[in-house]
Amino acid sequence: MAADATLDHDVVERFRAEGVVVLRGLVTEPEIELLRRGIDAVVDHPSPRAKVASLPDDPGFFIEDFCTWREHSEFEHFIRNTKLIRAGAQLMESRTVRLYHDHVLVKQAGTRQRTPWHQDQPYYDVEGRQNVSFWIPVDPVPAESSLEVVAGTHSGPWLMPRTFRDNQAKWFPEGSLAELPDVDADRSAYPIRSWALAPGDVVAFHMLAVHGAAGSANRRRVFSLRVLGDDMVYAPRRWVCSPDFAAVIPPTADERRAGQSLDGEWFPLLHP
Secondary structure (H helix, E strand, O other): OOOOOOOOHHHHHHHHHHOEEEEOOOOOHHHHHHHHHHHHHHHHOOOOOOEEOOOOOOOOOEEEEEOOOOOOHHHHHHHHHOOHHHHHHHHHOOOOEEEEEEEEEEEOOOEOOOEEEEOOHHHOOEEOOOEEEEEEEOOOEOHHHOEEEEOOHHHOOOEOOOOOOOOOOOOOOOOOOEOOOOHHHHHHHOOEEOOOEOEOEEEEEOOOOOEEEOOEOOOEEEEEEEEEOOOOEEOOOOOOOOOOHHHOOOHHHOOOOOOOOOOOOOOOEEEO
């Protein structure tokens, strides 16, 4: 991998085939420190969009927050300057790269709560094929606590999104999408990809790829960045999506139109 973040052809081919790749050492130490400061600020002062994803009896604590880049200069600086954006264009095979949203995920030491197997795209209000999510840990992540992705599931179909803690279908109506397979019932039957990660390593995965993660014995701070390519368009839903952009964008400033690319200050063009 060259200094300008030009990816090897086989990395792009693997992403096309499997929907997930690991990019070693792509984020610099100064960038990691920037993300650490931003993540810690989010944990200390969560936005109104933050969610506690662990149960009250969990000895640890799992908090998520969304769409905080405009409130934390560390994130905005990273997003607008990181080499990941050029890598995203290559992985998506897209001329353009546009920000969709950022996502902070922190599992404090001792957290038992698993992130259940799921796809991201059914929770979203966008459609299309050219997308990538970057999962960027700022702490060392052992294999047993790392993100796990089922290779090839990015090819579809869309699977039923459910609430993580009580398994409710709050998005697509019951029966309208196929259910997720029980991956943990026979893990050997699925091509699960996962890696131990050091700060600077990044997992890049498609928004339709089935993924999940175990709890964490050690503190695990992650910044996740979701970006969109040429064919991704706004797909308004009749329900509240996750993240809920109605809680981010003032109604008078929301200019999104069905079937059109996202645009404007909330979804800035990052490349070219």
